Amino acid sequence: MFNAMNKPISSWRGLRVWLIGASSGIGAALAQQLLALGAIVTLSARREPALRQLAAAHGQEQAHVLAFDAIEPAAWPQAYQSVCQNMGEPDLVLFCAADYCPERVWEVSAARAGQTLDINLLSAYRAIETILPAMLARGHGGIGLIASVAGYMGLPNASVYGPSKAALINLAEILYSDLHPKGLSVYLINPGFVQTSLTAKNDFTMPALQTPEQAAAAIMRGMAAGDFEIHFPRRFTQTMKLIQLLPYRWRFALFERYLKLS
Ligand SMILES: NC(=O)c1ccc[n+]([C@@H]2O[C@H](COP(=O)([O-])OP(=O)(O)OC[C@H]3O[C@@H](n4cnc5c(N)ncnc54)[C@H](OP(=O)(O)O)[C@@H]3O)[C@@H](O)[C@H]2O)c1
Numbered sequence: 001m002f003n004a005m006n007k008p009i010s011s012w013r014g015l016r017v018w019l020i021g022a023s024s025g026i027g028a029a030l031a032q033q034l035l036a037l038g039a040i041v042t043l044s045a046r047r048e049p050a051l052r053q054l055a056a057a058h059g060q061e062q063a064h065v066l067a068f069d070a071i072e073p074a075a076w077p078q079a080y081q082s083v084c085q086n087m088g089e090p091d092l093v094l095f096c097a098a099d100y101c102p103e104r105v106w107e108v109s110a111a112r113a114g115q116t117l118d119i120n121l122l123s124a125y126r127a128i129e130t131i132l133p134a135m136l137a138r139g140h141g142g143i144g145l146i147a148s149v150a151g152y153m154g155l156p157n158a159s160v161y162g163p164s165k166a167a168l169i170n171l172a173e174i175l176y177s178d179l180h181p182k183g184l185s186v187y188l189i190n191p192g193f194v195q196t197s198l199t200a201k202n203d204f205t206m207p208a209l210q211t212p213e214q215a216a217a218a219i220m221r222g223m224a225a226g227d228f229e230i231h232f233p234r235r236f237t238q239t240m241k242l243i244q245l246l247p248y249r250w251r252f253a254l255f256e257r258y259l260k261l262s
């Protein structure tokens with residue numbers, strides 16, 4: 001009952017990791033920590049120069065760069081083939097890519113919502129479709145989805161981002177039910193606020209704000225321990241979990257009182 005939900009990771013040395021969304025923020029910090037601990041990492045995102053800069057400090061055998069646009073369905077099979085050629089079949093795939101546009105519901109356009117859902121959600125399905133057959137055949141491997149506490153409940157301003165992250169949380173739960181019995185690990189990663197280019201768009205004071213390095217360290221700790229949900233910082237995420245449990249009328253009253261929305 002209280003065993004780790006995934007296989008704990010005792011050493012990162014030689015573990016082959018494909019990190020999608022590695023060019024900045026949490027993904028870049030994760031890449032640095034994985035590489036420092038001896039993992040073999042393929043760094044993916046669209047901005048190749050940023051990926052090359054990250055890889056430069058490490059040997060060609062350890063850090064591979066594979067730039068591609070994750071919303072291009074045709075790019076995935078090709079990308080996966082390159083990953084396997086360069087470092088072998090990945091042991092762990094971390095899906096970190098996302099876009100965020102703070103907007104109230106009356107500012108949402110369906111076209112723009114589609115773009116956000118395409119990278120935040122549909123591309124996670126593309127990743128799963130691409131990597132699962134080989135992982136299932138091997139009966140070994142792990143998948144991590146970076147969702148967000150913004151997926152715990154409907155929060156003003158996260159009009160499209162929030163639903164995309166709620167869907168990722170739901171998807172990670174389904175992945176765990178389906179894949180854990182087949183020997184695969186599944187990680188649901190729910191960060192609170194982290195100081196990155198994504199949250200630089202927020203015009204409010206972000207509570208319990210962390211650095212990308214702190215976020216990456218929490219993710220590494222959670223995966224090493226074999227956790228399923230990795231959420232941090234706890235003082236913030238636990239409060240959000242409690243608010244999520246409140247009856248709707250209390251939750252909405254709290255939002256009206258404290259979020260100072262106009
Ligand atoms: N910052 C926070 O407070 C926070 C909180 C909760 C969850 N998160 C989640 O953490 C993850 C990392 O976000 P971050 O805060 O570190 O933001 P970030 O610095 O903007 O990182 C986003 C990453 O996604 C990549 N990406 C975006 N569109 C892509 C595409 N079409 N194809 C391939 N890669 C793409 C970006 O690279 P390119 O632009 O080079 O393609 C970048 O590497 C996201 O899933 C985010 O939702 C962040």
